[in-house]
Amino acid sequence: MNMNSPGRLRLNLDPDIIAACHDSAQVIAEKVWKELEGLSTVAVERAVARLFGIDGVDPAGLPLPNVVVDSLSRSGGLEDGVAIHLAKACLETGGEPQDVAEAIAGGRLDFASIPERPRHEVEAKARELARRAVERILSRRREREELIARLGQSRQPWLYVIVATGNIYEDVIQARMAASQGADIIAVIRSTGQSLMDYVPYGPTTEGYGGTYATQENFRLMRKALDEESEKLGRYIRLVNYCSGLCMPEIATMGAFERLDVMLNDAMYGILFRDINMERTLIDQRFSRMINGLSGIIINTGEDNYLTTVDAFHHGPQVLASEFINLHFARMAGIPDEQIGLGHAFQIDPWLESSLLYEIAMALLVRQCFPNCPVKYMPPTVHKDGNIFFAHALDTMYNLVACLTGQSIHLVGMLTEAVHTPFLHDRFLSIQSAKYVREASRGLSDNLSLVPGELIEKRAQSLLLSAKQVLERVKDIGLFAAIEEGIFAGVKRDRHGGRGREGVFKKSARYFNPFEELLSGKQSRGFLTE
Amino acid sequence: MNMNSPGRLRLNLDPDIIAACHDSAQVIAEKVWKELEGLSTVAVERAVARLFGIDGVDPAGLPLPNVVVDSLSRSGGLEDGVAIHLAKACLETGGEPQDVAEAIAGGRLDFASIPERPRHEVEAKARELARRAVERILSRRREREELIARLGQSRQPWLYVIVATGNIYEDVIQARMAASQGADIIAVIRSTGQSLMDYVPYGPTTEGYGGTYATQENFRLMRKALDEESEKLGRYIRLVNYCSGLCMPEIATMGAFERLDVMLNDAMYGILFRDINMERTLIDQRFSRMINGLSGIIINTGEDNYLTTVDAFHHGPQVLASEFINLHFARMAGIPDEQIGLGHAFQIDPWLESSLLYEIAMALLVRQCFPNCPVKYMPPTVHKDGNIFFAHALDTMYNLVACLTGQSIHLVGMLTEAVHTPFLHDRFLSIQSAKYVREASRGLSDNLSLVPGELIEKRAQSLLLSAKQVLERVKDIGLFAAIEEGIFAGVKRDRHGGRGREGVFKKSARYFNPFEELLSGKQSRGFLTE
Amino acid sequence: MTVDGANPAAEKRQLPRGKILPYGDRHGDGMVQVSFTLELPDGPEAEEAGRQVMKLMGLTDPQIVASEPLGPSFTFFVGYGKLLRPVDLDNLKVAKLPWEKLDPETINKMVRERLGRPIVVVGAATGTDAHTIGLDAILNYKGYAGDHGLEAYSAFRVVNMGSQVDNRDLVARARELRADAILVSQVVTQRNVHISNLTNLVELLEAEGLRDDVVLVCGGPRLSHALAVELGYDAGFGPGTKPSEVASYLAQEVLKRKGV
Amino acid sequence: MTVDGANPAAEKRQLPRGKILPYGDRHGDGMVQVSFTLELPDGPEAEEAGRQVMKLMGLTDPQIVASEPLGPSFTFFVGYGKLLRPVDLDNLKVAKLPWEKLDPETINKMVRERLGRPIVVVGAATGTDAHTIGLDAILNYKGYAGDHGLEAYSAFRVVNMGSQVDNRDLVARARELRADAILVSQVVTQRNVHISNLTNLVELLEAEGLRDDVVLVCGGPRLSHALAVELGYDAGFGPGTKPSEVASYLAQEVLKRKGV
Ligand code: B12
Ligand code: B12
Ligand SMILES: Cc1ncc(COP(=O)(O)O)c(C=O)c1O
Ligand SMILES: Cc1ncc(COP(=O)(O)O)c(C=O)c1O
DSSP states (O other): OOOOOOTTOOOOOOHHHHHHHHHHHHHHHHHHHHHHTTEEEHHHHHHHHHHTTOOOBOTTSOBHHHHHHHHHHHTTOGGGOHHHHHHHHHHHHSSOHHHHHHHHHTTSOOGGGSOOOOHHHHHHHHHHHHHHHHHHHHHHHHHHHHHHHHHOOOOSSEEEEEEOOSOHHHHHHHHHHHHHHTOSEEEEOOOTTGGGOSSOOOSOOOOOSSSOOOOHHHHHHHHHHHHHHHHHHTSOOEEEEEOOSTTHHHHHHHHHHTTOOEEEOOSSHHHHHHOBOHHHHHHHHHHHHHHHHHTTOEEEOOTHHHHHHSOTTTOHHHHHHHHHHHHHHHHHTTOOGGGEEOEEEOOSOTTSTTHHHHHHHHHHHHHHHSTTSOOEEEOOOTTOOSOHHHHHHHHHHHHHHHHHTTOSEEEOOOTTTTTSSOOHHHHHHHHHHHHHHHHHTTTHHHHEEEOTTSHHHHHHHHHHHHHHHHHHHHHHHOHHHHHHHTOSTTOOOOTTOSBTGGGEEEOOTTOOOHHHHHHTTOOTHHHHHO | OOOOOOTTOOOOOOHHHHHHHHHHHHHHHHHHHHHHTTEEEHHHHHHHHHHTTOOOBOTTSOBHHHHHHHHHHHHTOGGGOHHHHHHHHHHHHOSOHHHHHHHHHTTSOOGGGSOOOOHHHHHHHHHHHHHHHHHHHHHHHHHHHHHHHHHOOOOSSEEEEEEOOSOHHHHHHHHHHHHHHTOSEEEEOOOTTGGGOSSOOOSOOOOOSSSOOOOHHHHHHHHHHHHHHHHHHTSOOEEEEEOOSTTHHHHHHHHHHTTOOEEEOOSSHHHHHHOBOHHHHHHHHHHHHHHHHHTTOEEEOOTHHHHHHSOTTTOHHHHHHHHHHHHHHHHHTTOOGGGEEOEEEOOSOTTSTTHHHHHHHHHHHHHHHSTTSOOEEEOOOTTOOSOHHHHHHHHHHHHHHHHHTTOSEEEOOOTTTTTSSOOHHHHHHHHHHHHHHHHHTTTHHHHEEEOTTSHHHHHHHHHHHHHHHHHHHHHHHOHHHHHHHTOSTTOOOOTTOSBTGGGEEEOOTTOOOHHHHHHTTOOTHHHHHO | OOSOOOOHHHHSOOOSTTEEOOOSSSTTOOEEEEEEEESSOSSHHHHHHHHHHHHHTTEEEEEEEEEEEEETTEEEEEEEEEEOSOEEGGGOOOOOOSSOOOOHHHHHHHHHHHTSSOEEEEEEEBTTOOOOHHHHHHHSTTOBTTBOOGGGOTTEEEEEOOSSBOHHHHHHHHHHHTOSEEEEEOOOOGGGHHHHHHHHHHHHHHHTTOGGGSEEEEEOTTOOHHHHHHTTOSEEEOTTOOHHHHHHHHHHHHHHHHTO | OOSOOOOHHHHSOOOSTTEEOOOSSSTTOOEEEEEEEESSOSSHHHHHHHHHHHHHTTEEEEEEEEEEEEETTEEEEEEEEEEOSOEEGGGOOOOOOSSOOOOHHHHHHHHHHHTSSOEEEEEEEBTTOOOOHHHHHHHSTTOBTTBOOGGGOTTEEEEEOOSSBOHHHHHHHHHHHTOSEEEEEOOOOGGGHHHHHHHHHHHHHHHTTOGGGSEEEEEOTTOOHHHHHHTTOSEEEOTTOOHHHHHHHHHHHHHHHHTO
């Protein structure tokens, strides 16, 4: 990973304050996990089913992982986890998990009617199935590493653009063009509403709104196209999709199987922005991140969304606090810092005097607090309106700040942000301007240093101090209460409210998830060198 | 004058080299003047006629200053200068110079037939007429100073835009709108070709190409409109026109009478870009600058034009050398540094790696070499094409450099530069973006300092050193030979070639120009405090 | 020898009264900028096709000033041309907004005196739309651009259901609260998803016999009063709407309906 | 329960063969961006007039997405709409360039062998046009974009008269040099000043009986071959022209005229 750096442009920050932030955030994350350890969710179990190789839909169109989990839920076995029941069924039938799932969907098999077996035998089978899954994922990961070694990749900041036509075939066209124009990372935005669906759609899709459904087939089609472009262009093009929503772990699994490179995965986004139940989200994020970590996928957190919802000038500390928390949740799930792409954004009112100085302060602060993270910088959006020319000028200044402050992943802003999801040429124009700024400003941060005690440094120092205070408060009251209080993005959620709550269940004493065992506590890098 | 500064962003420059540049440039300018002292031009004489109050056209449409000078030329008296002949005619007829001019135009009077008078009497009359002219100019100057004191003005950098519809009435509309959008300075671009006309058109005009004719009536109409806007907006709006061409001193006079605030006035522009005879231009620039100086007008030099003609990356030293020369020509004509707006530009190929660093180096260098000059910074133009969106992004970076490096006069670039002279909304969009950058970057240069020995500083130091060498070479061979060699803008001109050469004449022993006597060697500020 | 004998009056090439053309740098020049992409590789053929697009838009003197390859098979164009077909100002149909702007005190007073209780308002971002900022701007105390939201008025009792609200849930809630008005926000408009969402709500209300009992209002950045009326709403509010405008409308409309 | 059953073939809503529409984010969506100014104060009336402008341009679903006051009496609009009138590719008239691209050696050899002397070329930026960069790019040794100018060829003898050349002086010089070709550059185009300049040169040449003796070529950023031919020139070269293209054309055309 060629980590970008802000050169000589460095803030003078108190390392003790940063350390204190880390300490608080770690306590916050650990406390959450201690409370939730005894719970699992339908999404986690469906992900296990997928990891075991189950895919496809029943005649009614219901995805087989749902069929399996629903069936197990009806038969009362869900509390044990789907893994041992599937393992048992495989042993019983001699088939693969997919065969079991199809048999269940076809009404030819019923979990309840499968006779018990010795625990160690069933666990061993489950472990074997899990190891196969891990191997499948690692082989995609190695594939990525080989491609990068062979084809190379752009210098950072990497230019990241979205495609969002709603139609995977149009998306493919647009993505290919974007790559040939200079994009390094292509994100396929999901259709509005997918995050609230408690299943993952199946097959190629052509009818999304404001985005395209995330399906494994869509992932595959896009990955294939981008692999072709990568070969053509002689540089590896990364593919992104979204984990958030009611299906975080399943989508993480699909991403791992289809060699996605980056996934939006935020510990709290679902709670705050989709009104998904807190426990559900926090359990799901953990398992999904274990898989993201294993697959070598860079996760991107969603703090930028706070800044679209509340005033960016005043909410800097909350963003930073949330980044510390997201980081520690990710580390706990075994993701190394090199895969933790914390998110932030350029969203201060452009007409505020010295707004650029505040943006630089925040961007440097994030860069310096998380030196090993491939931080992702989001462009201005809220303060754009239909004046596409002004929006383009605003993006240009944003581009400069992205380059000057050494951000790693540079999401390219669109001049038509306030009008529509990007058109083919919107992306061209935005990439052109971002490339110009990237090349023209090469070396700038090595030529400049900050004057101590001036606005930029003072602002950064005060943001850091406030973030520390926010984190201490969250540590004191716990994350659940903090969200109930509306500390993040000004959004208040009830611990027991929100969608998908019915999908949370208490693990039985017999509960077994071989992936927990395999992946827990390990940094994903470990797997490759094992 | 609230001079802008680049804050903490300062280059480490060797003051001895700067001093050496000044020395060479002063020698260069003095040498030129020594060679030309014995010459005058028809344009200088027409300007004297205008200063004496002659205006209007004859029935054929020929401006009366031309009628007077042509008539004198025919009668063989031009070598004495127009002043004494006019003074004599006034004494003879008891009328004003305007009456004399009309009588000559009407064939009722003939210079040759006016009897001689004692020299001291004629000179005294000429001095009296000249003092009235000076008073007329100073009263406009005081008016400006009072308006600024009462209404105030923007903080620098001042936003400067052009209007160029070809039609003064449309120009007035566009200028009013531009002022209300935030422009601080309005320049009325001249029609292509006016600079080659050996007379100044008369009256309001509506048919220019790529600009509007500079006429005294057009100046008046625009000044009036901008005064109204200034009152409405509560800040003084400056008006600009062009001195260059075959009528430099006449237009300087008209500008002084109509309270223009800024005039493009370059010692060499006419030679290089209009193929006007060297001697003609160098004599004319001197007299025109004496008037500009007196009237409190800021002059703007045209080094930016070099960078549109030859590669900006390689020709930095020539630009700087030319600025030193222009400065010393201006100082010799009695203009204080506070009125010498040296020009330069952001014109390096945007796709050159680190181009922005080179632009910053050059902009800081000019700013620091001429700390008391209201330097004028020109936007990118050559590297723009019909992609108006990219052009807008380029201008945005230019805007930042203008603010960061403390330029005083910020000519706002147009996104449609490669397409047409600006439309009403082009100006709006460009001003909007320039204002955004100005406000957003407030204080930035106080927050940043340059890392010594890095690219920006090294580049600036090497440009300065090369400029010194260029100046030494020009000093050695003289300015005429240097231009013949094509040292500036890659353009070679012959000392005895070019247009308007026939308008240069040798002064007789009886030559008298009361303005030379009144203004020579005096810094214009002196007049107000006298 | 003068350059021209300008005459300001003659010069103002006035169009016929009530007719107007786009303005570039001269009255009546008709100048328009366009940009678009064609699925053709860059080259003279594409450029000619681009010019034809401009002709199909009725532009005189079409000039393609930039053609940028977007990849092997698409080209992006920027063009300038003259639209010399005037707009007839006299025949413009500008949807008149059916209320006048009142200040908060007047609204509060008028509702207190004439209705005797607060107007009950239920608001939601419906369907899968999760954009709440616009809705909150209208409803929440904080308001928008220095103008307080409906919560700040004694004249309103506000229930903000938030985002992603199913139309059925919204209707149920409105019935339960005996709401006087329903306020819907729709921000995502790709493939007209807002139109189908909005239409569906009207159908539900009609099916439940509730349509006439409520003042039905929608808002969002791509909505206008004209479009709202077309879709069967009583009013619609577009970008930049201030809460006090909505408050003025609701107070006047509800009181009118109640006949008080 | 799946979201949709996409079918890539069916999905490609192909237009009839040879017909093409602008492309925003889907084949055939017709999306076009426009911007323009109207001489009206900002407000609902102006916005409706803006929408009418878009309708007059034949745009379906016209959306004004920005309206910015430019001052008290002008408003600037940005809009998006759909142009659903297809361009007919089969009927495109693309001015075919009447020469093929040759390399410098071929040109030099061919002129040496067939004409036996260099082709004499006089170039100028005429009228009051002082833009010499484009003309110099074609004529001077240095050339343009890595391609040498005509001076670099043994096949040409180049006389570059520079800028602001009066058409009469140009004609006189061409006669004096017995020029085979005249090359004119015109960059300033405001109010079509280039058109009158170019036309005037043709008239002068005709009046002097010289028109048929020279290959007459013009160039500039707003010129095209089609326009040049329309104005009575033999060829025209637009933005981005390389000197070798001009050299190829001149060699072929002059040799053809001379019948060698
Ligand atoms: C902020 C934002 C978000 C935030 C929303 C946070 C929140 N809590 O609301 C987040 C990051 C979560 C988000 C997510 C998405 N967004 Co969003 N988002 C925006 C953004 C940047 C600003 C919108 C905004 O808040 N404007 C400020 C408010 C005050 O203005 P307003 O909504 O117009 O409201 C005013 C008026 O319209 C009116 N009004 C509005 N509602 C109502 C209701 C009533 C009753 C009344 C009377 C008046 C009224 O009054 C308000 C005050 O004047 C816009 C782009 C832009 N710059 O406009 C994109 C944008 C709206 N988003 C878009 C999309 C596609 C999405 C996603 C679907 C993308 C994805 N697939 O992930 C997601 C999913 C959201 C979902 N399921 O709906 C698109 C919509 C494209 C289209 N035209 O269909 C836009 C235009 C961006 C783009 N170019 O792609 N988004
Ligand atoms: C450089 C420049 C100048 C320089 C010129 C220096 C010089 N020595 O040439 C200076 C600063 C002196 C200048 C002055 C003016 N300029 Co100027 N200038 C430009 C600029 C920035 C670039 C033009 C250029 O050199 N392009 C690069 C060359 C290589 O491209 P090209 O000319 O298109 O040439 C290529 C082809 O067209 C073709 N070609 C061109 N000529 C010929 C001839 C033949 C025979 C052939 C075969 C091919 C050929 O081949 C070339 C190579 O590919 C443009 C804006 C822009 N970005 O385009 C404005 C621009 C052309 N200028 C403009 C104007 C109005 C002026 C002035 C009149 C303004 C004023 N009133 O002061 C003055 C006066 C000039 C005059 N009397 O003509 C306008 C013209 C508007 C219009 N469409 O009418 C422009 C578009 C700027 C604007 N938006 O206002 N300018
Ligand atoms: C972390 C994260 N997840 C997901 C999304 C996308 O939203 P949705 O959940 O509707 O797909 C975003 C949007 O920016 C995000 O930041
Ligand atoms: C110093 C100077 N004078 C004059 C002009 C204008 O040219 P013209 O001579 O055509 O008026 C310029 C153009 O930029 C200039 O820089």
